[in-house]
Amino acid sequence: MIKPLQNHNKKLKDKTAIVGIGETGYVRRSNRSVRELVLEAVDKALDDSGIDKHEIDAIITENAVMPSSYPHNEMASDLGIASQFVCGTTGGMAGVLASVLAGAAAIDSGAANVVLSYFGTTWGSSTGGPYAYHDIYPAKRSFELPYGFYGQPVYFAPKAHRAMYEYGISEHQLASVAINQRKNAIMNGKAQVMKPLTLEDYLSSPLIAEPLRALDCCVVSDGASAFIMTSRERAMDCRKPPVYVMGAAYSSSDMPEDSVFTQLPDYLGNIAASRSTYKALAMADITLDEIDFAEVYDSFTITLLSELASLGFVDKADIGAFVEEGNTLINGRLPVNTHGGMLSHGHALGINHLVEAVRQLRSEAGEAQVKNAEIGMIAGALLGHTTIILRKS
């Protein structure tokens, strides 16, 4: 069910571009603070763009993690700039990606000229990691904590069992998601984990929450990435070729945030993913077959499979086989997570997925370069969902 759309945002198509990217590299333990990591990524993104930092007049990040660990105005002070527009988008990877939509709208409206966005984390080295993120919901505290329904693997494990039951996904097919993304990570050479992964390794990795094993779960990381956006016109004389924002759309879910892991009427589907993808494609005025590669939310192996189905790339009955047959490898039919994704490259709520897409569209991905990559999709969830479509200049 896709709700009718009032506004396809066609007006924003190709009006803005990502012109700078920067990344620290992702590791389990960095012995560095979030702010040091983010500043390094921001400096690299500025250098990559060739834009003077004083041209930055807007700071936009996701709204759940960064505003407390690196507030927008602290960033402005640390850079010695005056921002005239700040904005926090929603949480999770949907929020990181929604910064692109907010940035495009801010630039197109004239509210901003050059937008800086960043995300950094030390979840890799801090106790509790990303789990405590969900403690803010009273209903989850009262109705889930007493039963030990806590921690993202415990939310996604029942989804995996249900998907095995409804779609016939096998244990080997779940394994193939981790194995194939590791192959991409190794080709790419920038990932946190680049040890070759076999089916035997997978099957001997410890059970976390059945049926999910340690190797079904994304890594936890220390690291940061940043990117810089500006108008199509200003993008013309940046250091690197611009990567245009062709489509960008967000959709909330049909359930409140505290209920989204358990109560969605279509438990395995993601209505927000289908809706934001439909809208982003409409804005870009293209169809799914024109997407050359995709960087997709993959907190767990099962997450990637259900995303690929909700985005519309594969029928849900075929998703396990689709990955197992190698279609998502760099030389496959639809290369997915060409850097290794959250499962191998790093967990930074998918800002690393966006940065990788830009590298692909500038033909800077080295051995992992997708041949003839002209249009890429970046898609990510948590409580809502954002879909971004970028194209090379």
Added chain:
Amino acid sequence: MDRKYIENILPDIDDELFAPFWDGTRQGELKFPYCTSCKRFHWYPRYRCPFCGSGTIEWVNSKGKGTIFTWTVVHRPFLEAYENWVPYTVALIEFDDIPGVRFVSNIVDAGTECVSIGQTVSAVYYQINDKTFLPMFKPEVGK
């Protein structure tokens, strides 16, 4: 079931939105919020129905007979509180008389061979302290 509960994982039974649920469990009743405007159940409790936005919500009793919609056995404790629990079974339970709701709970008094999608279960109530009774579910043998 001899499981230790520490204070910080117990429900807030005085929360005004949740109190009717916990009051019910003390009487051995399982009740869920029902929107009288759009005639749908929802979960968790809210001030407004998540489907139609109406505030006309009443609580309706379930017979407490359900089926396992999906499940997991947790092996890695993500909080210190669960360290002496693992491995433990968490399931999402659906009820014939409360369509649209999935209740997160534990499956107790059963080996994991009894835990599968579609297994029928019935509610049992575990007293944790003076006022807190947690509904749990046990498989119905032979069904």
